[in-house]
Amino acid sequence: MNRDGLIAIAHRAMDNAYAPYSGFRVGAALRFADGTVVSASNVENASYGLSLCAESVALAKAMDDGHRGGLEAVAVHGSGDAPSPPCGRCRQMLAEMAQLGGTDPLVWCAGEGGDVIEARLSELLPHAFGRANLE
16 A cells, blocks of 8 residues: 555544544554554543544554554544644654564655655654663
8 A cells, every 4th residue: 555545544534533622633544564554543532631642543453453563654644734743652652563563664644735744753753762771
């Protein structure tokens, strides 16, 4: 699956967002080396700190399905005009999955305005904390 296809899946996932407080909907799609694509949307909560980003929901779904590494690409699509990059927490969570498989996935960030930011995860989160830091 190419960049535009993965972004389209993230855009469709955005439709399932539960964002009654901010109105800002986000969809994410993760592509793995075995061809699997896992998508999810953000889930807000009245206690704002308990809200879940689309990327973290997608990662939890992927982990629950048994994925441990093999992350090749990530697409994030937000309902605003500007591209929506992952927040710091999600960058760290994506880095953990990437480190499990020794990959440095491409990350595509899109918004309703049509612009796309493309970067490697290592560019978005240089010097990521991981398992090696705990040894």
